[in-house]
Amino acid sequence: MAYSEKAKSFYENELKGIRQGGLFKEERYIKSQQAAKIRVEYPIGAPIKDVLNFCANNYLGLSSHPEVIAAAHKGLDERGYGLSSVRFICGTQDIHRELENKLSAFLGMEDTLLFPSCMEANAGLFDVMLDKDDAMIADRLVHASIVDGMRLCKAQLYNYKHSDMAHLEEKLQETQHCRLRLIITDGVFSMDGDIVKLDKICELAEKYDAMVMVDDSHATGFIGKHGRGTHEHCGVMDKVDVITTTLGKALGGAAGGCVSGKKEIVEMCRQRARPYLFSNTVPPVVVAAAIKVVDLISESTDRRDKLEENTKYFREKMINAGLDIKKGESPIVPVMLYNAKLAQDVARDLYEEGIYVVGFFFPVVPQGQARIRTQISADHEKEHLDNAITAFTKIGEKYKILSKKKDEIIAMYGM
Amino acid sequence: MSEEIKKLIIDYVKKEYLEEDSTMEVNENTKLISSGIVDSFSMVSLKMFIENKFAIKIPDDKATPEAFDSVNNIINVIKEFVKI
Numbered sequence: 001m002a003y004s005e006k007a008k009s010f011y012e013n014e015l016k017g018i019r020q021g022g023l024f025k026e027e028r029y030i031k032s033q034q035a036a037k038i039r040v041e042y043p044i045g046a047p048i049k050d051v052l053n054f055c056a057n058n059y060l061g062l063s064s065h066p067e068v069i070a071a072a073h074k075g076l077d078e079r080g081y082g083l084s085s086v087r088f089i090c091g092t093q094d095i096h097r098e099l100e101n102k103l104s105a106f107l108g109m110e111d112t113l114l115f116p117s118c119m120e121a122n123a124g125l126f127d128v129m130l131d132k133d134d135a136m137i138a139d140r141l142v143h144a145s146i147v148d149g150m151r152l153c154k155a156q157l158y159n160y161k162h163s164d165m166a167h168l169e170e171k172l173q174e175t176q177h178c179r180l181r182l183i184i185t186d187g188v189f190s191m192d193g194d195i196v197k198l199d200k201i202c203e204l205a206e207k208y209d210a211m212v213m214v215d216d217s218h219a220t221g222f223i224g225k226h227g228r229g230t231h232e233h234c235g236v237m238d239k240v241d242v243i244t245t246t247l248g249k250a251l252g253g254a255a256g257g258c259v260s261g262k263k264e265i266v267e268m269c270r271q272r273a274r275p276y277l278f279s280n281t282v283p284p285v286v287v288a289a290a291i292k293v294v295d296l297i298s299e300s301t302d303r304r305d306k307l308e309e310n311t312k313y314f315r316e317k318m319i320n321a322g323l324d325i326k327k328g329e330s331p332i333v334p335v336m337l338y339n340a341k342l343a344q345d346v347a348r349d350l351y352e353e354g355i356y357v358v359g360f361f362f363p364v365v366p367q368g369q370a371r372i373r374t375q376i377s378a379d380h381e382k383e384h385l386d387n388a389i390t391a392f393t394k395i396g397e398k399y400k401i402l403s404k405k406k407d408e409i410i411a412m413y414g415m
Numbered sequence: 416m417s418e419e420i421k422k423l424i425i426d427y428v429k430k431e432y433l434e435e436d437s438t439m440e441v442n443e444n445t446k447l448i449s450s451g452i453v454d455s456f457s458m459v460s461l462k463m464f465i466e467n468k469f470a471i472k473i474p475d476d477k478a479t480p481e482a483f484d485s486v487n488n489i490i491n492v493i494k495e496f497v498k499i
Contacts, residue, residue, distance in 0.1 A: 140457050147456050157459050161434075367451030 033064035036379040051356040052384050054374045057249035059222050059331055060303045061379025068252050068289050075288020083281045091281030099287050102294040103258055108237045111266040116279045118217050118246035118257030122149040124273030125259055130155035135175040138184040165200045172208040187216035187230035191365050193332030198234035211241040221250035221297050227304040252293040256282045307331055307378040314376050314385050321393045322402035331376035339413035343370040346395055353391035368415035424486045427464050443486040458483055471496040
C-alpha cells in the first residue's frame with residue numbers, strides 16, 4: 001500500500017477547498033419510497049421528518065407506482081436479478097429488445113439502444129457519430145454529461161449562446177467546411193426549465209445540412225401532447241436525427257438511458273459506443289418495470305395532463321405570491337434568489353416548514369444566478385402545491401424578497 | 416500593436432459571450448473565466464478565435480482557465496507563440 005501522507009494530505013486539502021468554497025455536498029437519507037411525501041433524516045442523526053418533495057425528477061409520479069413495482073417483481077422472478085455480462089456477450093434478454101422497440105415506437109424513432117444511464121449514452125454517442133473532420137455545435141447550457149461526451153470526441157467543438165438562433169446560424173456558417181455537423185442541445189434545460197426552440201433549430205439544420213441531437217431527459221414522458229418529448233412539443237417529430245434520454249427521471253426513475261434515432265446511428269452505437277460495449281447490461285428488473293412504464297404512458301396521458309395542470313397552477317400562484325420565477329412552461333420552476341447564501345438559507349428554512357428543496361449556485365449555475373429549483377410532479381396533489389406556496393410565501397416574507405425585482409434582491413443580499 | 420490586439424479580443428468577448436443588451440464593461444483586466452463571463456466549456460470558442468486569428472496552435476497545457484482569465488493574460492499566451 002502506498003497511500004502516503006503526501007497523498008492523504010493532498011486529498012484532505014482538496015476537500016478542505018471544496019468545503020471552504022461552500023461546494024461540499026451532503027447526502028440526506030430518505031427512509032421511504034420516492035414520492036411527493038417522503039420521510040427524511042437530515043442532518044444525519046436528526047429526528048426523521050415528513051416533508052413534501054419538490055426536488056425529485058419524479059415528474060410523472062411513477063417511481064413508486066404500484067403497477068411499476070409489480071412489473072419489477074415479475075421481472076425479477078421471471079428473468080432473474082443480474083446477467084453478469086455486457087449486452088453483446090450474454091447480456092441481452094428478449095425483454096431488452098422489447099423495451100428498445102417500445103421506446104422507438106413511443107419516441108417516433110427508427111431504432112433505440114439501451115445504455116446503463118443517459119450519462120453513458122451521452123458519453124458514447126458523439127465519438128461514434130463524428131471524427132476530426134466533423135463539427136459539434138452545442139448550446140452553451142447543455143448538461144454536463146454532454147460536455148463530457150464531447151470531450152471524448154475528436155470532432156471540432158463549437159458552441160452558441162443559450163437558445164440564440166442567430167448565434168447558432170453564425171456557427172453553422174463558420175463550419176461549412178466540415179464534413180458532418182451535429183447540432184447538440186438539451187430538450188428542457190435542467191437549471192432554467194426552458195424548452196429548446198427545436199423547430200427553429202431543425203429549420204437551420206435543414207438550411208445548412210446539419211444533423212440534430214436532443215437530450216430529452218427532462219422531457220420524455222411529459223413534454224408534448226402525448227409526452228413524447230420536445231420534438232413533439234415543437235412539431236418536429238420527423239426532423240430530429242437522434243435523441244438521448246433517461247429512464248431515471250419521469251420513466252420510473254430507477255436507472256438506464258438510451259440513444260434513439262436513425263437506425264444507422266443506433267447501429268453504430270451498438271457496434272462502437274464504448275460505454276455500451278464495456279458496461280454491464282441494464283438489470284432485468286429495471287427493464288421489466290420500464291416496459292410497464294412505457295405501456296402506461298402510451299395508453300394514457302392522464303399523468304402528463306395532471307403534471308401540466310399542476311405546473312400551471314404552481315407557476316401562477318408562485319408569481320401571484322410575489323416570488324421571482326423563471327418564466328416557462330416546464331415542471332422545472334426555478335425560484336430566483338441570485339445570492340448563494342440566500343438560496344441556501346431559504347432552502348434550509350423551507351425544510352423546517354416541511355418543504356424539501358435544494359439551493360443551486362455557482363458553478364452549477366452562472367455567478368449571481370443562485371436559485372432554488374423546484375420540480376413539480378403528477379404525484380403532487382393540490383394540497384401539496386398549496387403547502388409549498390404558503391411556505392415559500394412565509395419564508396419570502398421573512399427575507400423581504402416578495403414582489404422584489406432582481407436588482408432589489410441583489411441590492412439587499414449581493415450576488 | 417498590443418492595443419489593436421486588446422481591442423480585437425475585447426470586441427470578440429463582447430460579441431461572443433455577452434447578450435446584445437448587456438451594459439457590462441470589459442477591459443483588458445476584466446476577469447473572464449473566474450467571474451463566470453466565459454465558462455470552461457465556452458472557452459473553446461475563444462481559444463479557436465485566437466488560434467485562427469494568429470495562425471497558432473495553443474497546446475492544452477497552455478490553454479488553462481488561468482491563462483485565459485483576462486485579455487492581458489491571453490495576450491501573454493499569444494506572445495509565447497508569435498512576436499507581437
